[in-house]
Amino acid sequence: MVSIADYYAGKNVLITGATGFMGKVLVEKLLRSCPEVQTLYLLVRAKAGQSMQERVSDMMKCKLFDRVREDNPDFHQKIVPISSELTQPALAISPEDVERLTSCVNIIFHCAATIRFDEPLKHALQLNVMATQQLLNLAQQMHHLQAFIHISTAYANCNRRHIDEIIYPPPVEPKKLIDSLEWMEDSIVRDITPRLIGDRPNTYTYTKALAECVVQKESSKLSIGIIRPSIVGASWQEPFPGWIDNFNGPSGVFIAAGKGILRTMRANNDAVADLIPVDMVINLTLAAGWYTAVHRPKAALVYNCTTGGINPFHWGEIEHHVMSSFKRNPLEQAFRRPNANITSNYLMNQYWILVSHKFPALIYDLYLRLSGQKPQMMRIFNRLHKAIGLLEYFSSQDWEWNSENMNMLMSHLSPEDRKTFNFDVRQLNWPEYIENYCIGTKKYVLNEDMSDIPAARQHLRKLRNIRYTFNTLLLVFIWRVFIARSQMARNIWYFVVSLCFKFLSYFRASSTLTN
Numbered sequence: 001m002v003s004i005a006d007y008y009a010g011k012n013v014l015i016t017g018a019t020g021f022m023g024k025v026l027v028e029k030l031l032r033s034c035p036e037v038q039t040l041y042l043l044v045r046a047k048a049g050q051s052m053q054e055r056v057s058d059m060m061k062c063k064l065f066d067r068v069r070e071d072n073p074d075f076h077q078k079i080v081p082i083s084s085e086l087t088q089p090a091l092a093i094s095p096e097d098v099e100r101l102t103s104c105v106n107i108i109f110h111c112a113a114t115i116r117f118d119e120p121l122k123h124a125l126q127l128n129v130m131a132t133q134q135l136l137n138l139a140q141q142m143h144h145l146q147a148f149i150h151i152s153t154a155y156a157n158c159n160r161r162h163i164d165e166i167i168y169p170p171p172v173e174p175k176k177l178i179d180s181l182e183w184m185e186d187s188i189v190r191d192i193t194p195r196l197i198g199d200r201p202n203t204y205t206y207t208k209a210l211a212e213c214v215v216q217k218e219s220s221k222l223s224i225g226i227i228r229p230s231i232v233g234a235s236w237q238e239p240f241p242g243w244i245d246n247f248n249g250p251s252g253v254f255i256a257a258g259k260g261i262l263r264t265m266r267a268n269n270d271a272v273a274d275l276i277p278v279d280m281v282i283n284l285t286l287a288a289g290w291y292t293a294v295h296r297p298k299a300a301l302v303y304n305c306t307t308g309g310i311n312p313f314h315w316g317e318i319e320h321h322v323m324s325s326f327k328r329n330p331l332e333q334a335f336r337r338p339n340a341n342i343t344s345n346y347l348m349n350q351y352w353i354l355v356s357h358k359f360p361a362l363i364y365d366l367y368l369r370l371s372g373q374k375p376q377m378m379r380i381f382n383r384l385h386k387a388i389g390l391l392e393y394f395s396s397q398d399w400e401w402n403s404e405n406m407n408m409l410m411s412h413l414s415p416e417d418r419k420t421f422n423f424d425v426r427q428l429n430w431p432e433y434i435e436n437y438c439i440g441t442k443k444y445v446l447n448e449d450m451s452d453i454p455a456a457r458q459h460l461r462k463l464r465n466i467r468y469t470f471n472t473l474l475l476v477f478i479w480r481v482f483i484a485r486s487q488m489a490r491n492i493w494y495f496v497v498s499l500c501f502k503f504l505s506y507f508r509a510s511s512t513l514t515n
């Protein structure tokens with residue numbers, strides 16, 4: 001049977017969300033491991049004052065593409081950006097571009113989405129559901145399309161404990177919801193959102209579930225694969241270990257803990273932390289594209305792309321390894337020494353938020369005010385509390401995912417493809433992965449230099465000394481106040497001092513005798 005790289009040779013691939021975290025890794029891997037691929041058409045929008053061409057050429061300059069650049073300095077010739085705003089009618093693709101795409105595209109990878117947990121429902125619906133429908137409409141006009149691969153999330157059905165590789169009935173008929181929200185004012189939609197999303201925690205998981213249904217509806221007309229990754233983290237091996245470029249999901253939490261800002265968070269020590277490295281997700285995605293095109297399964301195949309059932313690791317273990325990694329490889333200019341603890345106890349967490357977050361933030365802001373600077377720590381903590389508040393749902397419980405299709409797919413790969421497109425999560429060594437992940441946040445998210453580690457360690461020692469001094473002064477101060485006010489405290493103090501004195505005299509006398 002044709003290998004994965006041979007299948008992609010000469011193919012024209014359309015990718016949405018290519019400027020995002022996973023999209024970039026997909027583009028890189030396709031160019032590196034399938035060098036004979038014909039053209040990658042990327043649907044990109046202009047953003048933040050940059051044209052789509054500028055954005056794509058900036059993306060290709062990124063370190064992620066170093067290995068591709070080494071192998072083929074002209075790799076950019078294979079990339080064709082297509083201007084598209086997915087929330088606009090017909091995806092705002094020009095008629096000429098539509099013509100071009102419909103005449104040559106062989107496979108589509110739909111990665112674009114809003115992954116914000118607090119996205120207003122209307123916007124999440126527009127991008128995650130309606131844009132998916134429009135892309136499916138475009139796909140149906142394509143003359144040579146062989147596979148449509150949709151990236152969903154393992155949490156689309158997080159209102160269930162056990163999740164099979166099937167598409168569950170939608171909470172509401174997507175078309176009806178779209179029609180009824182169309183005429184409603186944003187404020188009304190905001191008010192009814194909690195009722196609509198029901199037992200899902202946010203608009204993201206809700207709209208991703210609806211998108212799956214929209215995709216499934218077209219499965220009689222198109223060959224479809226749906227990938228459901230769990231929490232996508234830094235790369236495991238490719239193109240190099242630890243690559244990550246954003247604060248989403250656990251990365252922001254790791255960084256906040258490494259900077260010594262985050263000291264407490266609600267999470268269940270014993271719950272499975274279903275992280276999966278981005279390179280494994282992309283390898284599976286490309287393999288699923290190949291399988292869908294070559295085998296043309298009758299129904300849309302869903303791939304739960306998770307680690308928990310096969311190679312489980314828990315939030316308590318993550319906490320331990322993240323903390324020890326940041327002590328070995330500290331981040332620059334930490335606010336305090338890294339020491340974050342997770343707890344599932346609400347009251348305990350609130351107590352530590354007060355003592356370890358709000359109190360130090362108040363003191364630091366007071367110091368900033370007194371030294372004529374703008375206070376900022378309280379603001380940072382408020383934003384952090386908002387972010388972790390949205391993540392707690394995922395870190396406080398666990399789910400069981402069936403991953404038969406992932407195993408089936410692996411069994412269809414040749415030994416060579418299993419190495420090149422490795423998604424065998426049993427091979428993950430978690431402590432090593434977490435170490436590289438933390439180093440990756442330092443190098444690629446914060447752009448810190450590894451040569452600064454000795455200075456960062458020195459800074460942590462300074463923070464430790466400040467803490468010791470502060471604690472000692474605080475203790476002396478409290479004791480002084482106590483002694484001044486209470487006769488009993490004075491009596492205890494005199495008793496302890498005279499006891500120490502007696503012990504000292506005894507040891508001195510006994511040591512003179514033995515000499």
Ligand SMILES: CCCCCCCCCCCCCCCCCC(=O)SCCNC(=O)CCNC(=O)[C@H](O)C(C)(C)COP(=O)(O)OP(=O)(O)OC[C@H]1O[C@@H](n2cnc3c(N)ncnc32)[C@H](O)[C@@H]1OP(=O)(O)O
Pocket residue numbers: 115116117118153154155230231232247248249250251252253254256257265267315318319322323340342383384386387388390391392394395
């Ligand atoms: C050591 C301890 C170990 C403990 C272990 C516990 C870890 C638990 C982690 C659980 C992760 C669970 C994820 C579940 C994922 C579901 C999978 C997916 O399908 S989909 C993928 C998952 N999707 C997501 O993860 C999306 C989650 N993110 C959001 O929805 C939004 O960013 C927001 C609502 C959090 C903030 O919105 P908004 O206020 O409008 O503003 P901005 O967006 O502009 O950011 C503001 C500031 O917040 C910062 N920051 C951002 N994220 C985090 C973070 N995770 N954390 C911390 N900080 C974070 C950000 O850097 C920025 O700081 P600065 O640069 O200004 O200084």
Ligand SMILES: NC(=O)C1=CN([C@@H]2O[C@H](COP(=O)(O)OP(=O)(O)OC[C@H]3O[C@@H](n4cnc5c(N)ncnc54)[C@H](OP(=O)(O)O)[C@@H]3O)[C@@H](O)[C@H]2O)C=CC1
Pocket residue numbers: 016017018019020021022023043044045047084085086087110111112113114115127151152153154208228229230231232233248249
């Ligand atoms: N990251 C994770 O942990 C997980 C992600 N997923 C899924 O994987 C996919 C990719 O996620 P990830 O890479 O992390 O997300 P990112 O937020 O990093 O990327 C999102 C991509 O979508 C594009 N996009 C967003 N809005 C529009 C728009 N209106 N028009 C055109 N393009 C748009 C973005 O383009 P632009 O650069 O212009 O904003 C960007 O390229 C998503 O479908 C997500 O649901 C699933 C499970 C976990």
